[in-house]
Amino acid sequence: MTSVLRPSFSACPACSAAPAATDAAQAQAAQAAKGDARLMLSVPGVHCAACITKVERGLMAHPGVSAARVNLTLKRATITAAPDIEPAEMIALVEGLGYEAHELDAAALRATATDRAGRELLMRLAVAGFASMNVMLLSVAVWSGAADATRDMFHWISAAIALPTIAFSGQPFYRSAFHALRSRRLNMDVPITLAILLAIGTSLWETALSGHHAYFDAALTLVFFLLAGRYLDHRTRAIARSAAEELTALEVPRAWRLDGAGETQVAVAELRVGDRIRVRPGGRMPVDGVIVQGTSELDRSLLTGETHPVFAGEGQAVSAGEMNLTGPLTLRATAVGSDTSLHRMADLVAVAEAGRANYTSLADRAAKLYAPGVHILSALAFLGWLIGTGDMRTALNIAAAVLIITCPCALGLAVPAVTTAASGRLFKRGMLIKHATALERLAEVDTVVFDKTGTLTTGTPTLEAPEGLDPQALSVAAALAAGSSHPLSRGIDDAARRLGITPADLRDIREVPGYGTEALWDGRRVRLGRASWTGAAPLPQTATFLQLGEGAPLALRFADTLRTGAAEAVEALRSAGKQVMLISGDSPPAVQAMAERLGIPEWQAEALPEGKAARIQELTDAGQKVLMVGDGLNDTAALSAAHVSISPATALDAARAASDIVLLGADLSPIADACAIAQSATRRIRENFQIATVYNIVAVPLAVAGLATPLIAALAMSSSSIIVSLNALRLKGGRR
Amino acid sequence: MNILVYLIPISLFLGGIGLAAFVYTLRSNQYDDPEGDSRRILSDEWDDHPKP
Numbered sequence: 001m002t003s004v005l006r007p008s009f010s011a012c013p014a015c016s017a018a019p020a021a022t023d024a025a026q027a028q029a030a031q032a033a034k035g036d037a038r039l040m041l042s043v044p045g046v047h048c049a050a051c052i053t054k055v056e057r058g059l060m061a062h063p064g065v066s067a068a069r070v071n072l073t074l075k076r077a078t079i080t081a082a083p084d085i086e087p088a089e090m091i092a093l094v095e096g097l098g099y100e101a102h103e104l105d106a107a108a109l110r111a112t113a114t115d116r117a118g119r120e121l122l123m124r125l126a127v128a129g130f131a132s133m134n135v136m137l138l139s140v141a142v143w144s145g146a147a148d149a150t151r152d153m154f155h156w157i158s159a160a161i162a163l164p165t166i167a168f169s170g171q172p173f174y175r176s177a178f179h180a181l182r183s184r185r186l187n188m189d190v191p192i193t194l195a196i197l198l199a200i201g202t203s204l205w206e207t208a209l210s211g212h213h214a215y216f217d218a219a220l221t222l223v224f225f226l227l228a229g230r231y232l233d234h235r236t237r238a239i240a241r242s243a244a245e246e247l248t249a250l251e252v253p254r255a256w257r258l259d260g261a262g263e264t265q266v267a268v269a270e271l272r273v274g275d276r277i278r279v280r281p282g283g284r285m286p287v288d289g290v291i292v293q294g295t296s297e298l299d300r301s302l303l304t305g306e307t308h309p310v311f312a313g314e315g316q317a318v319s320a321g322e323m324n325l326t327g328p329l330t331l332r333a334t335a336v337g338s339d340t341s342l343h344r345m346a347d348l349v350a351v352a353e354a355g356r357a358n359y360t361s362l363a364d365r366a367a368k369l370y371a372p373g374v375h376i377l378s379a380l381a382f383l384g385w386l387i388g389t390g391d392m393r394t395a396l397n398i399a400a401a402v403l404i405i406t407c408p409c410a411l412g413l414a415v416p417a418v419t420t421a422a423s424g425r426l427f428k429r430g431m432l433i434k435h436a437t438a439l440e441r442l443a444e445v446d447t448v449v450f451d452k453t454g455t456l457t458t459g460t461p462t463l464e465a466p467e468g469l470d471p472q473a474l475s476v477a478a479a480l481a482a483g484s485s486h487p488l489s490r491g492i493d494d495a496a497r498r499l500g501i502t503p504a505d506l507r508d509i510r511e512v513p514g515y516g517t518e519a520l521w522d523g524r525r526v527r528l529g530r531a532s533w534t535g536a537a538p539l540p541q542t543a544t545f546l547q548l549g550e551g552a553p554l555a556l557r558f559a560d561t562l563r564t565g566a567a568e569a570v571e572a573l574r575s576a577g578k579q580v581m582l583i584s585g586d587s588p589p590a591v592q593a594m595a596e597r598l599g600i601p602e603w604q605a606e607a608l609p610e611g612k613a614a615r616i617q618e619l620t621d622a623g624q625k626v627l628m629v630g631d632g633l634n635d636t637a638a639l640s641a642a643h644v645s646i647s648p649a650t651a652l653d654a655a656r657a658a659s660d661i662v663l664l665g666a667d668l669s670p671i672a673d674a675c676a677i678a679q680s681a682t683r684r685i686r687e688n689f690q691i692a693t694v695y696n697i698v699a700v701p702l703a704v705a706g707l708a709t710p711l712i713a714a715l716a717m718s719s720s721s722i723i724v725s726l727n728a729l730r731l732k733g734g735r736r
Numbered sequence: 737m738n739i740l741v742y743l744i745p746i747s748l749f750l751g752g753i754g755l756a757a758f759v760y761t762l763r764s765n766q767y768d769d770p771e772g773d774s775r776r777i778l779s780d781e782w783d784d785h786p787k788p
Contacts, residue, residue, distance in 0.1 A: 049775035057781070072772030119762060126762070130755040134748060150740075157744060 039079040039087055040104040043094060044430075044664060046075055051099070058097045059090070076104070118231070118238050124169040125227040131165035132220035136714070139217040143711045148210075155207040158216040162200065169223050170196055172230060186371040188412065192226060194375075195219075195403035202400045205393070213397065218404045218713045225721045226412045233416040236423045240434050255279075255286040258330065277331045279324045281513075289331035291316050295514030296327035297486070297530075308542050308587075309488075311514050311530065321633055325486050327513020361437040362685055363415040370411065378402040381704045398706050404713050405703040406696055413721055414688035417728030422681035430665035431646075431674050438660035440685075441644040442678035444625045448573050448671075449616060449638070451630035452584035452594055455648060456570075456668070457560035460487055461542055463495035464557040471501055473554055477546050479503035480517045480528040488544045489517075489528075491558055516544070524549035541589060560594065563648075565669030570598045572672030579624070583607050583615060585634050613637035629671065631655055646671060688724045695720040 046055060052070045059068035059079055067080040079090055087103040094101035135158045142151050173196070177189040196219050203214040256263045258276040268286045271277065276292065279285060297309040300322050309325055312318065318331065382399035386392065423433045433439060450456050466474060478496035481489035482503055496503065506519040506526070516529015527547040531538040534545040536553035542560075545553040573580050581602040584591045588605040595603035604615065612630075616638050619626050628635070628642035631651035639645040639658040647659040648666075656662055663670065699716045702708045708716075761767070781787075 049778035052772060052776060053779045053781050070772065071769040072775060073769045122762060122767070123759065126755060126758045130751055134751050137747065138744075153740075161748075 037081060037083045037085070039081060039085070039090055041077045041079065041087070041090060041094060042075065042102045042104050043070065043077050043099050044075050045099040046070055046072060054097055055094060055099060058093060062090075062093060065090075077101075118234055121172070121227065121231045121234055124171070125224070125231050127165055128169040128220060128224040128227055131161050131169075132217065132224045135161055135217045135220050139710065139714070142214075151212075152207065152210045155203075155214045155216070158214065159204060159207055162203075162216040162220055165220060166196060166200055166223065169227060173223075173226065186375075188367045188371060191371055191374040191403065192222070192407060192412075195400070195407045196223060198396075198400045199404050202396050206397070209393075211393075213710050215400060215404060215710050215713065218710055218717065221714060221717055222404065222407055225717070229412040229416045232413075232420045236416070236420045236433075237436070239427065240423070240432055271333055271336045273333050273336055275333045275336075277333060279329045279331060281324055281326055281328060283324050285318050285320050285322045285324065285331070287331070287333040288319050288335035289317070289333045291318060291329055292332050293330035294327050295512075296329050297325040297514055299323040299325055299487070309486075313514060326484065326511065361415075361440055362682070362689070363411075366411060366689055374403065374406045377406065377700065377704070384704075385706070394706070398704070401706075401708045401713065402700065402703045405699045405708055405716065407717075411689070411692050413724050414692060414728070415685055417725050418681050418684045418688065421728050422677055425677055426670070426674055429670040429673060430663060430667065431670050432662040432664055433660070434662060435660040438644055439678045439681050441625070441660070442627065442675060443682040445578065445627040445644060445675060447579040447581065447619055447624045448627045448629065449581045449583055449619075449642070450570075450600070451612075451628075451632060451635045451638075452582060452586055452591055453560070454631040454650065455629055455635075456563060456566045456582070456594060456598065458563050458666070460561050461491045461558035462561045463491050464559045466495040466499055469554075469556070471499075472504070473546055473548065474499070475501050475504040476506070476521055476526055476548065477528055477556060479506045479521075480509065480519060480526065480546075484511060484517060488542070488556075488558060492528075492544075492556065521548070527553075560590070562597070563666060563668050565667040567598055569668040569671045570600060572669070573675070574599070576672060576675065578675070583612050583638075585609075585612075585632075607634075609634040609637050613641045616641045627675075628659075629668075630659075646674075684728055684730065688727055691723055691727065692720060 043055060046052060052072060055070050055077060056068050059065050059077065062081075062085075064082040064085040065079055066082075068077060070077045077094065081090070091101045091103060138154045138158050142154050146154060170193070173189045173192050176187065177193040180187040180190055199215040199219040199222075203216050203219070206212075206214050255266060255268050255271055256278040257266050257271065258278055263278055271287055277286065277289065281296065291312060291314050293314065295311075295313045298312045298318065299309050312324075312329065317334070318329075320335075378399045381402045382395050385395040385398045389395070419433075419436075419439060422439055426433060474492075474496055477492050478501060481492040481496075484490075504521055506521050509517060509519040511517045512529070512533070514530075515533040516527060518525060518527040518529075520526070526549065527534050528544060531543075531545055531553075534547040534553040536545040536547075536555065539555060539557070542558040543555050544558070545555055547553040570580055579602075580600050581604070582591060582595045582598075582600045583604045584594075585607055586605060591603050591605035595601075607615065612635060616626050616628060620641070620643065625643040628639050628645040629647070630639055630645070631648050632655060635647075636655050636658045639647060639655060644661070645659040646661045646663055647655045648663045648668075649656075650666075651659075651662075661674070695716065699708070699712075702712065766773070
């Protein structure tokens, strides 16, 4: 979908935004006319030209689809299809082609809004680039000896190009400097703005007096390089923001409300206290409430870290975020929206986050030293020359030269260039850097704390040692489990299929929600389900029980499935000399088994959310820099308390919001690499600062002494910027 | 030096064409999917006839 180029040129950002809005409206109108709906899928697996073609061709082959386009950068597919096409159908289609796919809530993705600021910046960058190149060419003539009227003419043409460009392209700096000054602070943009305005002012004055030196080219190059840094910075953040938005869009929040007419699907935000809500098996509780009808089992692992499903019956209270497993439940809402237990956790998070706000990035620390230094230096140069020569014109010229030479071109590029390269590399490995200073903090980490359920494990249990079980019993268990979506049933089903066991022939299969499944097998009653229901003694481990007729029930034990790369990640972190810990809300035997399996020496079980956060605070107080990796609501406070935190994309929204880095894939192994990349990135940033400092030490005395001609300024500024950018790119090519 | 009367406007005009072309690409969403576009050229999907 491309919008038509409009010949109108607008003078304000709002005007240029208007065509985009009309475009969007027209596109929607066109769709409405055809009656087509637009669906968006997240397809994280596409990575090559063949994938694009395969997915697009596969989607287009569907009769209801009129257009399909894959965006490889965002790893998204946009589908225009007949209104009766369900997203589930499209997802099945893409998954049939061999790619993972998830539905995206198109309303949560404001594609145009995030893009507008980037486009505006790119436009300013383009204009500054155009102008600086032209003025630079004109300046070459002056440097190579144009004199008198020719030099004046070149200066005037340069001024004619430079003035409108400076007015248009420099706006982001002026705005930022103005805001800083109004709140009585100094930031990097204050010396930048001063340098630009002073350079342009003195150059105009010089030109009017047909002087030798004009700094139009230097001012424009300065704007160009700084805008390039600004744009890189913006792009890195925009990618992170759009990916974060995408994660939110993945959760389409809907609920089924029961009213007089029956069930209606409503947005979760519309639910009120007292509403009766139907939660189907496999669904998450949208609100806090009390069960008024139905029995089932609940998976509370996201809230507490426990893997063992708990029984749920009438009158029991449930909290938002719990997963309903077996039977349909009807709830009466007792708390909705921000009153739910999910949101109450936010208070804990706010307290914990106060500590993190104290972190100052390397760039801010540099700016704090830099901005006052530059002003003092140029003021001193001005005063010195004014007193020494008594000539206002020379003194102003020298002050402008000092400001231009010291202007943080290299500094402005030093950090964005490195973070862009590093974030790009991490993004390719499936890590999304959400927070601006997360990379720097990640580089300092010396202790890594893992959560167990949902982080190191996938949350889907596997049957332990199915080979050791009686095949006949397993075939009965498989037959009983076949129709259920309970995670333990799925585990039995998978195990039986792997061993090639055909399910036994059962009759009268009946699922008893909250308890298990029973059936008739050769005239005997067989049951698969909870300990109490099958007459067995409960085990400390996750287990389900199979009762064949009158015999003693047989325990089927389950172990957590390790997430891909979990073992490698722990191994790599330990060999990198980091202390690794496991803190979980699950029962001690399960946590101990997991710690021994992965070779994690320190572990803590049955940790409450506050306990986790307190433990991390303890470690922090002991001077350790903690990286917390967790996914559940019970980890949220710990994630915010840690120096830096990572959560997998499967985590709850609250946990993702609290963490600095989101792991997009299912694989955990990039975590160790991320630490190494972050360290290398921080090293590059420091190197870049050193390069910029050396350059200033060489160039500033020249400027103060009045030897910095526009030629020297142009050469020094460009070469330092280019060296800094090249040094940043070394990160990408360097290791692996 | 009278040649400058032609040369300077010509050079500015040529540069302006470049700027206008960039503005066009920016407005027609050509930077939305840089990675995808660089790979699409490798696909043989529309080699025989252009995309309708």
